[in-house]
Amino acid sequence: MANHDIGHCKDCRYFNSKSMHPSGSEIAQCRQPELQDFDLLVAGDCGCNAFEARAESDISRGMPMEEPSPMVH
Numbered sequence: 001m002a003n004h005d006i007g008h009c010k011d012c013r014y015f016n017s018k019s020m021h022p023s024g025s026e027i028a029q030c031r032q033p034e035l036q037d038f039d040l041l042v043a044g045d046c047g048c049n050a051f052e053a054r055a056e057s058d059i060s061r062g063m064p065m066e067e068p069s070p071m072v073h
């Protein structure tokens with residue numbers, strides 16, 4: 001459940017970064033359920049009142065890994 005604290009996107013569970021420690025200048029998608037339809041790209045130093053602190057377990061829920069390159073014969 002949202003705690004509605006204000007915090008930086010880089011520390012928010014909805015900041016779609018694969019980094020363990022996103023920087024303030026990193027740009028990533030905001031995946032907050034009510035904002036996701038807007039396809040927002042936000043910087044790590046941005047923030048809003050839908051902030052929820054991210055846990056280590058949230059990191060693996062980020063963007064899907066890239067598909068492996070096809071093999072060339």
Ligand code: SF4
Nearest residue numbers: 009012015030032048
């Ligand atoms: S815009 Fe708000 S909800 Fe989205 S990543 Fe930043 S702090 Fe989190």
